[in-house]
Amino acid sequence: MANVDFMPFLAMVIVQLGFAGMNITSKLAMDSGMNPFVLVTYRQIFATLATIPFALILERKTRPKITIPILFQIFLCSLTGAFMNQVFYFVGLNNASPTIACALTNILPAVTFLFALIFRQESLGIKSKAGQAKVIGTLVCVGGAMLLSFYHGRKIGIGNSAIHWKYAEKMTDKHPTEKSNFLGPFFIFASTAAWALWFIIQAKLSIKFPAPYTTTTLMCLMATIECAVVGVAIEHHVAAWSLRSGIRLISAVYAGFVCSALAFCIMTWCVERKGPLYTSVFSPLMLILTAILSWALLRETLFVGTLVGSTLIIAGLYSVLWGKDKEAKQANxxxxxxxxVKNREKEDLELQFQAHGNGGNGRHDPN
Structure with missing residues (x-):
């Protein structure tokens, strides 16, 4: 039994480690000159190739009919969850450190809660403890994100890493991770907002079209076309689309197969085994792993503002998740x-019907 319970934990740790590795490889690929639109396009191509077998094999008999309204909703999912979310994220990552990018993505539950309020998929419930936890958590998340974006403070003296990766050191010398502009956090905010919109649309789509692998495959395919059209319009040079460089090929394949296809399958399995809340609480682990890898491989310097802001974001995240869990339990x-009550009423009606039937038989009994 212990081994069975340990597997979802190990699976989610592997997923977060995979996402942390994507931030490092993608950062190095873009520092080498790879356009974010090119990287996202290749990611969608490899993700589509990786998810096609799951859609064809696992959902061959259970897939509902694909209608025009369903395709339109999948298109909206591709536009928000794949195109806008990933393009904005990689552009933001290109203008910020991996640690800051990971920290800001943890405001996703708070932003999703705000959009759910707007679209009336959530109730505020300010009088309940769960509603208060969600509101306070959202405010703390936003406050931590603002602190992380606009305040650095003193450097945290934790020494230098003993790992010397010459290629990474060469890239960090050309493109230092400590960037003072606010372009990176702005695009990470935009990426998170797009991702939150995807959750709102996906929640409705999953009810009408319960075929997650087919949805993901079509979403990635549509996003491939969207990214390719915009990418070619922005980047005309054929050489910019070359994957001869080792880090570019590794980054594109890694992001597509590991962080889109494999991660989706593992998280789907964990949601079925342990529920969505269990899967969500592991997201801050990516921040910790990314900070360690960035310090060890990219020689990233950590600041007091980064530490305090990240702590506030994680605290706000768990406050929102606690409120959601409390509401879910109360709803159950x-x-x-x-x-x-309905069963009792049904039983009462059946008893009354039997009583009337027995009374009627008594009245008409000739004996």
Missing amino acids: ITEGMEAA
């Missing part, structure tokens, strides 16, 4: 009580 209790 309410549904159980309503089901019990």
Whole structure:
């Protein structure tokens, strides 16, 4: 039993480690001169190739009919969750450090909560402890994100890494990770907002079209076309699309196969085994792993503002998740009580019907 419970934990650690590695390889690829639009296009291509077998094999018999409205919703998912989310993220990562990029993505639950309020998929419930936790957590997340974006403070003296990767050192000398412009955090914010919109659209789509692998394959395919059209319009040179460089090829294949296809399958399995909340609480682990890898491989310097802002974001994240979990448990209790009341009413009606039937038989009995 212990081994069974340990597997989802190990799986989610591997997923977060995979995402942390993507931040490092993608950062190095873009520092080598790779255009973010080119990188995202190749990521969508490899993700599409990786998810096609799952869609064809696992959902061959269970896939619902694909209609025009379903295709339109998948297109919206590709536009927000794949194109805008990933393009904005990689542009932001290109103008910020991997640690800051990972930290800012942890405001996703708070931003999703705000959009869910706007689209009336969530209730504020300010009078309940769960509602207060969500509101306070959202404010703390936003405050931590603002601190992380606009304040550095003193450097944290943790010494230098003993790892010397000559290629990474060469790239960091040309493109230092400590950048003072706010372009990176701005695009990370935009990426998170697009991702939150994807959750809103995907929540409705999954009810109408419960075929996650087919949805992902079509979404990646549409995003490939979208990214390719915009990428070619921005980057005309054929040489910029070459994958002869080792780090560019590794980054594109890694992002597509590991962080899109494999990660999606593992997270889907974990959601089925442990639920969405269990899967969500592991997201801050990516920040810790990325900070360690950035310090060890990219010689990134950590600042007091980064540490304090990241701590606030994680605290706000867990506050929002706690509120959501509290509401979910309360909703289950309410549904159980309503089901019990309905069953009792049904039993009472059946007893009354039997009583009337027995009374009627008594009245018409000739004996």
